[in-house]
Amino acid sequence: MTKTNREQRREETFLEIKATARRLMAEHGTAGLTVRGIAKEMGMTPPALYRYYDRLDDLITALITENFHALADALESACAAATPGRTVDKLMAAALAYRRWALDNPVDFELIYGTPIPGYHAPQEITVPASARTLVVFVGLFVEALENRECMPPPPYDRVPPELRSHLEQIMRDGDPTGSAPLLALYLALVCWPQIHGLVMLELLEHIGPVVGDMEFFARSQFENMGRAIGFTI
Amino acid sequence: MTKTNREQRREETFLEIKATARRLMAEHGTAGLTVRGIAKEMGMTPPALYRYYDRLDDLITALITENFHALADALESACAAATPGRTVDKLMAAALAYRRWALDNPVDFELIYGTPIPGYHAPQEITVPASARTLVVFVGLFVEALENRECMPPPPYDRVPPELRSHLEQIMRDGDPTGSAPLLALYLALVCWPQIHGLVMLELLEHIGPVVGDMEFFARSQFENMGRAIGFTI
DNA sequence: CGTAAACAGTTTACACTGTAAACATTTCAT
């Protein structure tokens, strides 16, 4: 089944719209994301864009899901680049990649993890699955580390709190139908993620960097302390 | 020096503008923060507001600084309400108050710690001092805990990393001219803050709650684990 | 007290924003 000219041009236009939107946002922040701005940049009239996205919100949603996937991809390739077998290296690489991606793509990160653009409401059935991939990367690392006995969590990280058990089991079932992965992996991922995220968020919005000074070092050391706390030997 | 009628009415109008802005934002999110909306609500014409704030940005700045102070006040009174002498209780109370304030005042929290409203740029010389108060509360707790030997940090939290030392010393000097407070207190505050913040931020924007289930419990347990890790006995 | 200045408000206007409706043109399938 070969594509007709029109279908191909349509796909290209979709790509051009998103690319233009990204360029304008990189230059002027989320304030640069306007129908008229994108249209002018592309040599079109604003209403023409409505042939591609019914509302500006739909374009935002498309950008957001792409960003979630781009972040998850960055984490995965960082893990892949780490020493095979040394899962702790992968965890450090993933945490640092999370930070690096945020710092290198600040607006894209704000778009997914920051306050929603005023008036925008994310259709969760679309964004949530994409969003989940990030957490899945970390869960995967802990599955590997626990299996290989590379991570030996001391109390209180050696077992899932009973208060969370049943709900986490259900989440695990929905995501992984085989249900083979240890529940503790999900719990440990949920312990680590907020620590990484909080540091990155505060640094990105310049709340903590000026106080700490060397954020590069601080982030590294915090991630290492985190790894040690949950049972890795670094 | 008694206030003239006009001065008093002017002050009241300032208050009414901010109160109206807060009400509209609570109802419609940051998208509800419009000059015209506030004016209509107050029975004025939009340009009239410009007698009080030269730009909408200035009103936003006023709201932001008030929010920083309100959050810091909430932390302080939570500490004050905790068992005297039990600094660990104060730390837990402060962390939980941070979360509670964010959940109870989501838009206000987003305004200070979320992505800036598109097009808005914070004048840092105004917002930074107000922002600092939050961190100062935590630093104060660690000063107290270290002095009373209530907190006995194990490695690697028993000393300030040399890579951060000189910069933290300078920060400490600028904030506290006596320079008496132990540097380690600032370091421990910087270790804890991102952990608390990350959890709250992810919960507030609904990235982690649906996965965890019982966020109330999870936050509590995470804060306790954090306290133990840096040398408190809970 | 009377007057001039400062203040507080309205009216009008402009340059933006998203988007709906009507219409013209191009492209494709039959």
Next chain:
DNA sequence: ATGAAATGTTTACAGTGTAAACTGTTTACG
């Protein structure tokens, strides 16, 4: 080749922030 579908433009409307000019009120001072 013809009808339908897709893609664009034009025009329009209801929002947005805010600047300029103007009017009325309140205050401070000679």
